[in-house]
Amino acid sequence: MKGPIGVFDSGFGGLSVLADLQLALPDADFVYLGDNARAPYGTRSFEAVYQFTLQAVTRLFEMGCPLVILACNTASAKALRSIQQRDLPLLAPERRVLGVIRPTAEAVGDLSRTGVVGVLGTPGTIASGSYTIEVEKLHPGFHVVAEAAPMWVPLVEQGFSASDGADWFVREAVDRLLARDARLDTIILGCTHYPLLYPKIRAAVPERVAVVCQGPIVASSLCDYLRRHPEMDAAVSRGGVTRYFTTDVARDFARLAGVFLGREVEAAHIAL
Ligand code: DGL
Numbered sequence: 001m002k003g004p005i006g007v008f009d010s011g012f013g014g015l016s017v018l019a020d021l022q023l024a025l026p027d028a029d030f031v032y033l034g035d036n037a038r039a040p041y042g043t044r045s046f047e048a049v050y051q052f053t054l055q056a057v058t059r060l061f062e063m064g065c066p067l068v069i070l071a072c073n074t075a076s077a078k079a080l081r082s083i084q085q086r087d088l089p090l091l092a093p094e095r096r097v098l099g100v101i102r103p104t105a106e107a108v109g110d111l112s113r114t115g116v117v118g119v120l121g122t123p124g125t126i127a128s129g130s131y132t133i134e135v136e137k138l139h140p141g142f143h144v145v146a147e148a149a150p151m152w153v154p155l156v157e158q159g160f161s162a163s164d165g166a167d168w169f170v171r172e173a174v175d176r177l178l179a180r181d182a183r184l185d186t187i188i189l190g191c192t193h194y195p196l197l198y199p200k201i202r203a204a205v206p207e208r209v210a211v212v213c214q215g216p217i218v219a220s221s222l223c224d225y226l227r228r229h230p231e232m233d234a235a236v237s238r239g240g241v242t243r244y245f246t247t248d249v250a251r252d253f254a255r256l257a258g259v260f261l262g263r264e265v266e267a268a269h270i271a272l
Contacts, residue, residue: 003064011039013193014071020215042122
């Protein structure tokens, strides 16, 4: 039985990844699930993020997804490994769950010249040390400096990403990161909500420093994965349809999602 690719995030942020997945695989079906009612995840414990993510993955499997992308760095950092190693073999051994940290860490090797890479993420992602571990393991000689930007997700979730007030919070975190190492030439936006603040982030970062969004990286890594796993490629249904679900109010989700995606979408409420 074929099914859609599941895309999960704590809220709206994963839409920044979904948009690139839709561009890369225009005929694939997708189901987007945002746990807006419990967002943000970034300040929650490992156990809570793991439990919430497992519930979402289980629900997406029930909806027929053969493959789920955790389009959320916090969930990728805190829950992915346990789900892959502990839950998947019991729950659905033939299905797959992939995250966003590994492909991003792989891609950064070609992007930085100085080898000094900055990461901005939620407090949870930064505290996990996942980016430092992955990047420094994959690219010996690279050095990662990381800072949390705790206010950025609430700004996006509440629809304030384009507001004047957001400028102060963007600059505060960017300056804190830049002060860590003058050799830094690449900044990973290590949270899928952050591309929604991209114009403000780009304006706060000197031109010589690249600002990397994950959407295109995750999309190209997924295409590569499907090429290497024809059985998974064959399990993806191809109608070019995306359905949107939120654990919060569907009408509010549809309105804000439309702003982020640049077109209207219909959303439905789902309980986890
Ligand atoms: N968009 C998410 C991430 O990539 C989660 C943000 C949050 O819920 O705190 O980390």
